[in-house]
Amino acid sequence: MQTSKRVKVWDPLVRIFHWSLVAAFAVAFVTEDDWMRLHALAGYVVTSLLVFRGMWGFVGTRHARFTDFVRRPRVVLEYLRSLIRSGARRYLGHNPAGGAMIVVLLLMLTLTALSGMVVYAIGDKAGPLAGWFLGTPVWWEKIFGELHEGLANTTLFMVFVHVGGVLIESLRHRENLVRSMWTGFKRV
Ligand code: HEM
Numbered sequence: 001m002q003t004s005k006r007v008k009v010w011d012p013l014v015r016i017f018h019w020s021l022v023a024a025f026a027v028a029f030v031t032e033d034d035w036m037r038l039h040a041l042a043g044y045v046v047t048s049l050l051v052f053r054g055m056w057g058f059v060g061t062r063h064a065r066f067t068d069f070v071r072r073p074r075v076v077l078e079y080l081r082s083l084i085r086s087g088a089r090r091y092l093g094h095n096p097a098g099g100a101m102i103v104v105l106l107l108m109l110t111l112t113a114l115s116g117m118v119v120y121a122i123g124d125k126a127g128p129l130a131g132w133f134l135g136t137p138v139w140w141e142k143i144f145g146e147l148h149e150g151l152a153n154t155t156l157f158m159v160f161v162h163v164g165g166v167l168i169e170s171l172r173h174r175e176n177l178v179r180s181m182w183t184g185f186k187r188v
């Protein structure tokens with residue numbers, strides 16, 4: 001849909017995906033131990049959202065498709081260089097650096113959720129992977145626990161970089177990208 005001043009960029013599913021992901025990630029991050037059932041539930045919501053986004057990246061609307069924003073490393077580096085020279089162009093969809101960060105976030109979230117399911121399977125003999133890890137030595141729980149924690153913390157760090165990138169781009173182009181991710185519209 002296009003009006004004289006604004007153009008629709010993010011379809012409703014991308015927006016619902018994004019803000020649900022933020023909420024589910026936040027819930028998963030602050031719950032564990034006594035809240036394990038809620039923690040696992042939030043982790044499953046994250047996983048379901050990732051599965052959806054993986055498919056939507058192939059069959060979704062124009063700017064939701066991976067082909068629209070996944071660029072070769074050389075293009076990402078060129079974009080970052082032009083950013084330093086203050087000559088980077090504006091993109092309606094994700095810019096090359098933002099696109100790279102999105103791929104990193106999606107992969108890190110997948111590994112975090114998977115490693116959590118492994119810890120849950122070994123330690124509590126629960127969750128979708130429980131049957132696969134029957135008889136696994138208990139010390140594996142410690143290793144995967146550390147891995148899960150490390151992945152979760154690294155993902156959180158990436159989220160801060162992501163939000164920093166969003167704020168920098170918003171300032172550079174004097175547009176509210178957060179509002180665009182909420183309403184779906186951007187300036188033409
Ligand atoms: C757990 C935290 C977060 C995760 C995992 C996350 C992940 C993502 C992902 C995967 C996308 C790509 C959207 C798509 O095409 O499907 C995205 C885009 C975006 N995110 Fe986040 N995000 C998080 C937090 C935030 C927060 C807190 C903000 C706002 C302050 C934010 C603002 C945005 C914006 C504005 C875009 C669109 C960027 C653009 O215009 O190219 N995100 N985020």
Ligand code: HEM
Nearest residue numbers: 028029032040043044046112113116117119120145149152
């Ligand atoms: C992407 C979503 C997830 C995030 C951000 C996340 C984050 C965390 C964090 C920060 C901890 C605390 C680590 C520590 O201090 O020891 C933790 C522990 C744990 N998580 Fe997750 N988690 C996620 C998904 C899952 C899933 C899907 C499951 C299983 C269904 C799961 C199972 C566990 C278990 C069993 C622990 C306890 C590990 C231990 O005691 O060493 N997590 N998670």
